[in-house]
Amino acid sequence: MPKLTKRFVETLVPPQRGAADVFYWDDDLPGFGLRVKPSGVRSYMLQYRQHGTSRRMTLGRHGVLTADEARRLARQQFGSVAHGADPARERADRRRAPTVKDLADDYLERYAVPNKRESSIRNDRQMLDGIILPRLATLKVGEVARRDIEPLLIAMKTTPYRANRVRALLSKMFGLAEQWGWCTGNPVKGIAKYGEERRERWLSPDEVARLAEVLARHPNQRAATVVRLLLLTGARKTEVMHASWDQFDLERAVWTKPAHFTKQKRAHHFPLSDAAVALLTDLRRQAPGDARFLFPGEVPGQPIQDIKKFWSEVRVSVGVADARLHDLRHTFASHLVSSGVSLPIVGRLLGHTQAQTTERYAHLADDPLREAANRFRI
Numbered sequence: 081m082p083k084l085t086k087r088f089v090e091t092l093v094p095p096q097r098g099a100a101d102v103f104y105w106d107d108d109l110p111g112f113g114l115r116v117k118p119s120g121v122r123s124y125m126l127q128y129r130q131h132g133t134s135r136r137m138t139l140g141r142h143g144v145l146t147a148d149e150a151r152r153l154a155r156q157q158f159g160s161v162a163h164g165a166d167p168a169r170e171r172a173d174r175r176r177a178p179t180v181k182d183l184a185d186d187y188l189e190r191y192a193v194p195n196k197r198e199s200s201i202r203n204d205r206q207m208l209d210g211i212i213l214p215r216l217a218t219l220k221v222g223e224v225a226r227r228d229i230e231p232l233l234i235a236m237k238t239t240p241y242r243a244n245r246v247r248a249l250l251s252k253m254f255g256l257a258e259q260w261g262w263c264t265g266n267p268v269k270g271i272a273k274y275g276e277e278r279r280e281r282w283l284s285p286d287e288v289a290r291l292a293e294v295l296a297r298h299p300n301q302r303a304a305t306v307v308r309l310l311l312l313t314g315a316r317k318t319e320v321m322h323a324s325w326d327q328f329d330l331e332r333a334v335w336t337k338p339a340h341f342t343k344q345k346r347a348h349h350f351p352l353s354d355a356a357v358a359l360l361t362d363l364r365r366q367a368p369g370d371a372r373f374l375f376p377g378e379v380p381g382q383p384i385q386d387i388k389k390f391w392s393e394v395r396v397s398v399g400v401a402d403a404r405l406h407d408l409r410h411t412f413a414s415h416l417v418s419s420g421v422s423l424p425i426v427g428r429l430l431g432h433t434q435a436q437t438t439e440r441y442a443h444l445a446d447d448p449l450r451e452a453a454n455r456f457r458i
Contacts, residue, residue, distance in 0.1 A: 083108045084113070084151070086147045092122070095118050103125070104116070112126065124141075125139065126154050126157055126167075126168075130169075135169065139157075178262050180219050183257050183262065184213060187204075187252070188208075216229075224263070229268060230271060232246070241274075251268040254268055283411045290399065291394070291400070302375055307408065313352070314408075320374075325374065335352055346431075414441055
């Protein structure tokens with residue numbers, strides 16, 4: 081077989097349609113060859129043995145590579161083979177290497193679903209489908225670098241809270257990928273978070289009174305009772321809306337939230353106030369005997385999922401348009417602290433596992449202390 085040159089390659093006649101590919105091997109560089117398909121496509125090839133196995137790989141198409149360029153590339157690859165490399169296998173491994181889409185699927189299946197609450201999983205899916213995967217889905221996990229992630233987060237600078245949640249999700253995903261051996265480092269490390277101003281909003285006693293009046297006359301008493309129970313317990317909205325009757329012992333005035341139900345993944349025994357017990361007793365009296373959930377949803381066998389529309393209307397009527405449902409939890413805590421209840425007790429009522437989580441209310445403890453100090457006169 082003659083030396084593969086541009087002139088020789090371009091004079092070759094393709095095999096007939098339906099016939100097998102034809103290979104031409106170079107006399108000057110053993111293992112360097114050309115494959116000609118019936119379609120007329122000509123590709124430069126490399127064939128070698130490594131670890132007792134014959135390997136073959138494509139270097140590139142004729143026209144994209146010249147014969148001389150392909151020859152130089154073949155010599156380089158033969159040199160790496162001589163030093164123990166296996167370029168064909170390495171290329172196949174790269175082709176099979178997991179992508180960010182694969183990582184997202186495994187993250188959801190192997191970590192999020194077994195360990196996180198449904199609302200958190202939904203939020204993760206929204207960030208993956210709407211933000212992360214459109215930019216990164218096809219990238220190989222082991223090849224993602226910091227410069228691939230930074231532009232995505234920079235584009236979110238006008239929504240710093242959301243950007244930080246996306247950053248945290250990516251960091252967790254690549255942390256798991258590192259544990260699974262899919263990459264050798266976490267490319268999110270070193271990327272700074274955006275500054276966040278902690279939201280401090282709770283309802284004043286006057287606002288709570290106005291809210292009670294609006295709830296009392298609202299036609300949707302199911303949603304109104306959800307809000308009342310949020311105020312009386314300081315619970316998270318999903319804990320209340322998805323609560324089932326088997327969690328409550330109204331005689332002992334205790335709400336036992338199961339571990340899978342709480343953010344901390346720990347069972348939480350919450351002592352119910354007299355007002356909460358009265359509310360729940362009345363609610364139970366009105367419910368069917370076989371009722372499972374405190375607040376049944378529109379779908380049979382499922383609890384209520386959200387009251388966004390209801391709350392949007394109510395808060396405007398009350399004059400607290402900036403208040404979120406979650407701020408009712410802050411309201412519960414702030415009123416307790418202001419009335420002299422200690423931070424550790426409030427933390428236990430809220431189910432906090434770390435003292436610093438409750439510290440946001442520390443400055444409110446000044447009011448009862450000041451009142452006590454004012455009792456001394458000279």
